[in-house]
Amino acid sequence: MQVFLDLLPNQPRNDQTRKEFEQMMRGKFEERLPESVERVWELPPIILKEPFGEYIELLLEARELFLAGHFYSCVAMCGIVGERLIKDVLRASVIIEKDGQLQRPQEKAFDQFERVDVNGIVRFLKESELLCSEAAKAADDLGQLRNSYAHARGKKPKDDAIKAIKFLHTLVEDTVSVFKQFEIKDGAFVKKDDPQK
DSSP: OOOOOOOGGGSOOSHHHHHHHHHHHHHHHHHHHHHHHHHGGGSOOOOBOSSOOTHHHHHHHHHHHHHHTOHHHHHHHHHHHHHHHHHHHHHHHOOEEETTEEEOOOHHHHGGGGGSOHHHHHHHHHHTTSSOHHHHHHHHHHHHHHHHHHTTOOSOHHHHHHHHHHHHHHHHHHHTBGGGTEEEETTEEEEOSSOOO
16 A cells, blocks of 8 residues: 655654754755746746735735746636736725715725626626726636636646736736836836727
8 A cells, every 4th residue: 555654743843853854945945946046037027016905925926836836836826816906906996876975885895796706807897998808818717727726627737837927917917017007118118108908
């Protein structure tokens, strides 16, 4: 009978064991370091505008997972970040009329969207011209890819991690990136001529 064992947590919790664990983890890290460094150039550049929402830490974590070679987790995290961005765009855009007054809904009201399928929100944002067609498609594609990995059905983790990163950054560029309104031309940061809606 074949079994998998991980008895490291059963080791004594003392300074000697800590040093041994540290050495073991350092060895694994250094072994993977050259590949991680090469993956840096596969990531799209980002310049995000304030205010930064909850998504920024998650976005950085998704990128770090990619660099570390945790591709399966990277796909799932990209999907999580994409959902957060979509829901935050909705939160930032909704104003309701009540008793003849325009107002923003309470946070408790917005929290109800956390239970709503994100595909419907994507379609709403696209039809409201808050997401361009390309970003809406990227959000849909990212959601499908994320679902494959969230349900342990992913088949090509490295390839799909790159796709997920690209889908996510298409969404980022149309929502919270400075590149939504600006671009780099001939080494200069310039305002885009035509917004792509």
